[in-house]
Amino acid sequence: MTGEQMLDPGVIDHTSLGVTVTRLEIARLCEEAKEYGFAAVCLNPWHVRYAAQLLVGSAVRVAVVVGFPLGATTTAAKVFEAGEAVQSGAGEIDLVINVAALKEGLTPYVAEEIACVRRCAPEALLKVILEMAVLTAEEKRQAAMLARDAGANMVKTSTGFAGGATVEDVKLLRETVPELGIKASGGIREVAFALELLAAGATRLGTSSAVKFISLDNLLKRF
Secondary structure: OOOOHOOOOEEEEEEEEEOOOOOOHHHHHHHHHHHHOOOEEEEEEHHHHHHHHOOOOOOOOOEEEEOOOOOOOHHHHHHHHHHHHHHHOOOEEEEOOOHHHHHHHHHHHHHHEEEHHHHOOOOOOEEEEEOHHHHHHHHHHHHHHHHHHHOOEEEEEEOOOOOOOHHHHHHHHHHHOOOOEEEEEEOOOOOHHHHHHHHHHHEEEEOOOOOHHHHHHHHHHHO
């Protein structure tokens, strides 16, 4: 691994979305994010206010998942969840689309839902989770364009609950919405795979293995 191939911590969302995550673990996550210079910590809504307090004065942003992990809550619920999270200190929103509505062909509903969240949090960085593993190629392109047209800043491959990121999906997104950022997430556990995703066009990575990646890079720099 050459110097040019080292992983930039500034493209990583240090992620902890498990069901049993404690405040102690969130505190450790935030300290690691500050130490290594990760872009953001990605958390469930319950942890946003606490993490935002811990990260005051740092460059690390708080990203919150909304409608997570199924995307099957109502638009009103997603809007409230996003708005409350922003008021609590989140600067980024990772919004799960209503996958079932998309697959049913209810594209105006999907588009309006994204737009509603956009309107309720106009200053937040909005990443729209498409859950690529359960979509056809046509649905993937359609979802990406709906997200773009509704005001998203980024599209995101996966929640990690129904499948993970693939190089092929990142390439498809880069071709479909070249003007948007792309967050690859789900199943990113090795540095080599992370670098492949970035080479394919990802601009952000969501992973719970971030510290392992950067620690490995730092070790390799010694040789």
